[in-house]
Amino acid sequence: MTIRIILPLLLTALALPARADSYALPKNPAFEEECASCHIAYPPQMLHADSWREMMGGLSRHFGSDASLDEKRRSAITDFLVAHSGGRKTGDTRDARGKPLLRITETARFNRKHVEIDAATWKRASIKSPANCTACHAQAAAGDYNERSIRIPK
Numbered sequence: 042m043t044i045r046i047i048l049p050l051l052l053t054a055l056a057l058p059a060r061a062d063s064y065a066l067p068k069n070p071a072f073e074e075e076c077a078s079c080h081i082a083y084p085p086q087m088l089h090a091d092s093w094r095e096m097m098g099g100l101s102r103h104f105g106s107d108a109s110l111d112e113k114r115r116s117a118i119t120d121f122l123v124a125h126s127g128g129r130k131t132g133d134t135r136d137a138r139g140k141p142l143l144r145i146t147e148t149a150r151f152n153r154k155h156v157e158i159d160a161a162t163w164k165r166a167s168i169k170s171p172a173n174c175t176a177c178h179a180q181a182a183a184g185d186y187n188e189r190s191i192r193i194p195k
Contacts, residue, residue, distance in 0.1 A: 062154075064184035069121045071114055077182075079106070081174055083145060084184050085125035089134040092141040093122035104143075146171040158193075167194035 064084035076082045085093065097119040100108040110118070127134070133149040134142045145151055155171065163171050174181040177193050 062186040062188060064186070066184040067121075067125050069118070072118050072121050075108075075110060075114065075118060079108070080172070081182055083174075085122045086127040087131060087145045087150075088122075088127055088143075088148070089131055089141065090123040090126040092134050092143060093126055094119060095141045096143045097122065144172070162193065165194065 064086050066082075066084055073082050088096075096103070097115060100110060100115065109115075131148055131150055136142055136147075142148055151171070158171075162168065168176040174186070177191050178186050179192060180187075180190055
């Protein structure tokens with residue numbers, strides 16, 4: 042093989058780990074407006090389609106809040122989330138009983154990526170909970186969860 046073939050293949054292979062923690066964030070104004078009004082608009086790829094369907098079907102009891110939407114808007118956002126939901130990248134997104142997980146922080150991928158973070162770190166006033174991605178991932182809103190850009194606040 043010539044260097045013109047080998048070099049691009051090598052560069053692509055080296056870039057794969059960095060891209061593994063980046064999510065394309067498709068634009069959807071309704072999703073951004075509704076979901077990001079209370080928390081970061083999590084990349085749809087972080088959960089399986091079944092998880093998004095379950096979550097969007099229970100918005101009146103959305104993690105202790107009533108996030109109800111009119112049916113047309115709820116249906117449109119659900120369709121968007123399902124269309125862009127995760128596949129292999131999400132890891133296991135069902136609990137032991139087979140029920141879809143609703144918390145990204147309970148997925149196998151999240152736990153594998155955060156195994157070294159102790160419980161006291163999550164409770165820091167600057168972080169508050171594992172769901173506060175932007176505390177450590179400054180570019181999370183843009184879909185960048187790359188390990189090279191993590192800054193764990195004190």
